[in-house]
Amino acid sequence: MSFELDNLEQPFLEDQNKNAEPHDTFHDLEGPDFIKLASLPVSEKYTVEFRGEEIVVDSANWRDSNLLKLQIIASYCNFILFGLAEQTLGTLIPELQAHYKINDLKTGYVFLASVSGYFSMALLTEVCHRRLGVRGVVIMGTTSMTLGYLVLSTRPPFFVFILCYVLSGLGFGSLDAGLNGWMGNLVDLNQLLGILHGCYGIGCMISPPLITHLVDRDVNPWSWNSYYLVLSCVAASCLLFFALVFRRETPAKYEFSVILKETRRQLEDKNASDDETTSESDSSSQAASLSQSLRSKLVWFFSIIMFVYVGAEVAFGAWMVTFLLRVKNLTYKMSSYMATTFWTGLTAGRICLGFVTAHYFSSELSANWVYIVVSLVGYGVFCMFAYTSAVGILFPVVFLTGLFVGPIFPTTIVAAIEILPVKYHASGVGFICAFGGGGGAAIPFLIGLVAQTSERGLKFYPFIIIILFKLLLVAWLLLCVKFRTHKRRSAL
Structure with missing residues (x-):
């Protein structure tokens, strides 16, 4: 089926083709009939002319499209890379401190460097999507990560080491915002996003034991920097994969998708005009700039939730090895296995509980409330046993805690996509992810600062996590009260 769209100056909500006869090709001389396009099933495949470019619109249902399956697999591979890279720093803290002769405070600067790059992408997400499209955003992100890890593999001076993590953060930010927003258009959103962020957990689960094995083995042990060469090779592979399967995701297609999705949202809201979640929506079909998104109280509220x-989450996983070494006096290998247990639980939670969210909860709001409460209980139990001689019981505790901590991130993203107007889905969701990344650097840095204050400073680390999750619970309860009548939307 093919639609030729010529004059784009007409309002897209006008019913301009009332008398058109059914046919595979629509020649619309007055302008695009987005209402007709939005009324098609999301599994429909067709091409349109838009901005002088032929746009190939694929099915939003992964069951009907081999290309979409490859795009999803590429996204999953990239999030595994995220996890591998994220836990590389946490696992290598003892090695890095020995090599660069730095303390906990200076180690925290690396976390800040990463988030500075990540947060910078929040300022550029909407601009990058408009000018580069999803294709350009993902290629730019993987290129940044490839170059950053390649330089890190050469054991650069500490100042250059920090700059490389800025570059890595730029890649994280562009890919995180781009892929979350892109996947938000697909059928089975909860399940797909759950698996996507579960792949991050898979990477986090792999890194600690793998690095420990490679660095501590008796025959030909690796130097810490050699692992960064592995990350660079994985990132380069992701770059080639993205360039191949996202080649049709152009700037024009991104703009077309925003207008089409906004039309679908408005048609849906027209049939459910009493839906309170449309309180901030308007008739604009253009993607909002960052400055416009930052005027939305909802964007800021979701951003604060994600920051906390x-x-x-990152602080608990990143400092666990160091905490167990210093406070529990465990071996490096045992400590890394404990961290892996947490990330294993987180991975299982993101992959499995996404299906639970979709089938057993009326909305993401109620699901996340349950996950946050159980996670808080888990952190409390960990705190109870962390200062005793018990070790074995900590393994099931951290696994179960990770199991319920895991789905909170993707469920929050889905809730934001469901509640926020479509025009905020690029810049707004991008800023939410980036602000969350800010928490992923600021909180670990805070714990490093506390650890540096005295020999007993790191003992406060579990209590800081508990306080943060109590704040998270209060914030989410406020959101549940505000949107207590919200029900899950159909695929857009």
Whole structure:
């Protein structure tokens, strides 16, 4: 089926083709009939002329499109890379401190460097999507990560080491915002995003034991920097994969998708005009700039929630090895296995509980409330046993805690996509992810600062995590009260 769209100056909500006869090709001389396009099933495949370019619109249902399956697999591979890279720093803290002769405070600067790059992408997400399209955004992100890890593999001076993590953060930010927003258009959103962020957990689960094995083995042990060469090779592979399967995701297609999705949202809201979640929506079909998104109280509220959550999650995983070494006096290998147990639980939670969210909860709001409460209980139990001689019981505790911590991130992203107007889905969701990344650097840095204050400073680390999750619970309860009548939308 093919639609030729010529004059784009006409309002897209006008019913301009009332008398058109059914046919595979629509010649619309007055302008695009987005209402007709939005009324098609999301599994429909067709081509349109838009901005002088032929746009290939594929099915939004992964069951009907081999290309979409490859794009999803490429996204999953990239999030595994995220996890590998994220836990590389946390696992290598003892090695890095020995090599560069730095303390906990200076180690925290690396986390800040990463988030400075990540947060910079929040300022550029909407511009990059408009000018580069999803294709350009993902290629730019993987290129940044490839170059950053390649330089890190050469054991650069500490100042250059920090700059490389800025470059890595730029890649993280562009890919995180781009892929979350792109996947938000697909059928089975909860399940797909759950698996996507579960792949991050897979990477986090792999890095600690793998690095420990390679660095501590008796025969030909690796130097810490050699692992960064592995990351660079993985990133380069992702770059080639993205360039191949996202080649049709152009700037024009991105703009077309925003207008089409906004039309679908408005048609849906017209049939459910009493839906309270449309309180901030308007008739604009253009993607909002960052400055416009930052005027939305909802964008800021979701950003603060994500800041607290990501900060607590990353800090708990990143400092666990060091905490167990210093406070529990465990071996390096045992400590890394404990961290792996947490990330294993997180991975299982993101992959499995996404299906639970979709089938057993009326909305993401109620699901996340349950996940946050159980996670808080898990952190409390960890705190109870962390200062005793018990070790074995900590393994199931951190696994179960990770199991319920895991789905909070993707479920929050889905809730934001469901509640926010479509025009905020690029710049707004991008800023939410980036602000969360800020927490992923600021909170670990705070714990490093506390650890540096005294020999007992790191003992406060579990209590900081508990306080953060209490704040998260209060914030989410406020959101649940505000949108208590919200029900899950159909695929857009």
